[in-house]
Amino acid sequence: MQDVRYLTVSALTKYLKNILENDTHLRQIYIKGEISNLTKHSRGHYYFTLKDDKAQIRVTMFANYVMKLNFNPKDGDKVKVLGAMSLYEAGGSYNINCFQMEKDGVGDLFLAYEKLKNELQEKGYFDPSKKKPIPAYPKAIGVVTSPTGAAIRDIIHTIERRYPLAKLILYPALVQGEGAKQSISSQIKKANDDKLVDTLIVGRGGGSIEDLWGFNELEVVLAIYQSEIPVISAVGHETDFTLSDFVSDLRAPTPTAAAELSTPNIIDIYELVNNYRDTLTKVMNSYIQNQSMRLMNLDERLSNASPKSHIIKLKERYENNDYLLKRNYLLQLERKKERLTYLDSKLKSFDISHLIKLKREKLSLLDGSLSRNATYLIEKKNNQFGLLVDALKHLNPLALMDKGYTYTTKDNKRIESVNELSINDTLITRVKDGQIHSVVTKKETLSWKK
Numbered sequence: 001m002q003d004v005r006y007l008t009v010s011a012l013t014k015y016l017k018n019i020l021e022n023d024t025h026l027r028q029i030y031i032k033g034e035i036s037n038l039t040k041h042s043r044g045h046y047y048f049t050l051k052d053d054k055a056q057i058r059v060t061m062f063a064n065y066v067m068k069l070n071f072n073p074k075d076g077d078k079v080k081v082l083g084a085m086s087l088y089e090a091g092g093s094y095n096i097n098c099f100q101m102e103k104d105g106v107g108d109l110f111l112a113y114e115k116l117k118n119e120l121q122e123k124g125y126f127d128p129s130k131k132k133p134i135p136a137y138p139k140a141i142g143v144v145t146s147p148t149g150a151a152i153r154d155i156i157h158t159i160e161r162r163y164p165l166a167k168l169i170l171y172p173a174l175v176q177g178e179g180a181k182q183s184i185s186s187q188i189k190k191a192n193d194d195k196l197v198d199t200l201i202v203g204r205g206g207g208s209i210e211d212l213w214g215f216n217e218l219e220v221v222l223a224i225y226q227s228e229i230p231v232i233s234a235v236g237h238e239t240d241f242t243l244s245d246f247v248s249d250l251r252a253p254t255p256t257a258a259a260e261l262s263t264p265n266i267i268d269i270y271e272l273v274n275n276y277r278d279t280l281t282k283v284m285n286s287y288i289q290n291q292s293m294r295l296m297n298l299d300e301r302l303s304n305a306s307p308k309s310h311i312i313k314l315k316e317r318y319e320n321n322d323y324l325l326k327r328n329y330l331l332q333l334e335r336k337k338e339r340l341t342y343l344d345s346k347l348k349s350f351d352i353s354h355l356i357k358l359k360r361e362k363l364s365l366l367d368g369s370l371s372r373n374a375t376y377l378i379e380k381k382n383n384q385f386g387l388l389v390d391a392l393k394h395l396n397p398l399a400l401m402d403k404g405y406t407y408t409t410k411d412n413k414r415i416e417s418v419n420e421l422s423i424n425d426t427l428i429t430r431v432k433d434g435q436i437h438s439v440v441t442k443k444e445t446l447s448w449k450k
Contacts, residue, residue: 010089017087020094026085029096032104033057035077037208046073049208050081050096058095059083065099075209076110079103109209113216117243125225131249132230134262135198140167141262142197142229144187147172151205151234151255158259163266169197175204180214185223192228200227201258202244203234215242224248234258401432418443 007015020026033050040046044063049056059081073079082100087093120126141159145151147170159166171187174180184202191200202224204212214220215235224231224247231248238253245251252258303309401407407430408415415421421440429436 009092013087013089013092017089020085020087023085029083029085030080031083031096032078032080034109035073035079036075036210038073038075046098048073050079058093059098060086060095061098061101069101071103073101076113077103109213113209113243116216116218116221117246120221120243120247125221126246134230134232134250137264138163138166138197138199138262140169140197140199142169142171142191142200144171144173144184144191144200144202145204145255146175149175149205151203154254154256155201155234155259158256159263162260163263163269165266166263174214176207176211176214181217181219184214185219188220188223188227188231197229199262200229200231201234201252201255201262202231202248203252203255203258204236205255206237206240212236212240212242215244220244221247232258232262401430406431418445
């Protein structure tokens with residue numbers, strides 16, 4: 001049997017590396033395509049995928065070549081690249097080492113992304129005033145993502161660490177490839193129909209623009225916009241932006257950040273509870289102290305208001321009033337005796353017959369003055385009465401009637417002008433010994449005036 005020589009993996013890889021890197025056709029390659037999944041290393045290197053509609057290849061551009069670029073590349077850019085083929089032995093993967101790069105237009109996916117973004121912007125889908133607040137203390141959090149990806153594991157670990165009180169409900173969905181948009185949108189709608197969660201995280205881990213494209217689809221954007229549950233988007237890495245990020249109520253740079261934004265930190269809650277407890281303790285101690293002081297005051301008031309204390313006070317008041325009454329009685333009695341003695345001495349020294357004589361003389365003078373005043377007043381009133389009677393006679397219309405004057409009325413109203421009368425009006429004319437009823441058959445107006 002013929003012996004077979006087996007190559008080691010490293011030997012085969014070294015052989016292939018030698019072929020690729022020493023082929024004259026592959027040492028200087030001019031190639032164009034669309035940038036996807038661009039990663040910028042902290043040391044300045046660029047790593048990205050160059051692709052067209054049928055294939056893709058990895059590209060590495062080291063910092064010394066990046067520094068010579070005259071533009072800032074991003075996902076979706078169409079570029080022209082000058083480089084050489086290289087094979088990485090440890091990973092067994094080949095790629096292009098890029099020396100030069102220039103722009104060659106914008107990628108189709110990027111153009112579609114910008115077109116739909118502008119349309120949704122104009123329709124108000126990204127309006128901040130329409131975004132719903134994220135609950136501060138959620139009871140249940142729903143997650144629309146792949147059940148096997150790193151995103152769900154990161155979210156579970158973060159929520160268990162930060163806020164284990166929240167229940168986590170997974171709504172498994174395809175997050176890339178064919179059917180991703182239907183899967184994501186249907187799970188968002190299912191979460192709203194179930195009404196089991198009060199916060200919804202929609203997302204996945206990082207990837208190329210193609211990998212994340214399901215979150216740029218209009219069907220997914222509409223599902224997030226119409227969701228009654230507040231939605232946190234967590235699609236890709238911090239530098240990745242999808243239309244789902246713009247329409248959601250809150251955008252998180254990563255799934256882990258979404259879990260942090262959807263939950264409070266249990267350490268902060270402990271601190272808040274401790275602060276509340278300290279405040280409550282202070283308030284209760286102050287309240288107890290105030291009530292103790294109040295109880296002491298009430299006890300003192302009760303002691304002062306007891307029947308025994310009240311009787312003692314009444315007795316003291318009675319004894320004091322009794323003493324004052326007896327003292328005042330004796331004082332008044334003494335004063336009355338002194339007053340009686342004084343009046344008795346005055347009465348004995350006073351001549352009552354002289355007083356009677358004086359009063360009679362004064363009465364006689366007053367009687368004479370009263371008679372004179374009464375006579376004068378009667379005469380004065382008689383004179384006034386006579387003047388009033390004469391004046392009344394002059395004003396009496398009956399006295400004028402004695403001289404032939406009459407008094408004519410219509411409807412009990414005195415007639416002063418012919419203009420107040422109409423033909424066939426009934427009139428009453430009063431004379432000194434009666435009244436005459438007449439009807440107007442004719443009226444004339446005199447040309448002279450009184």
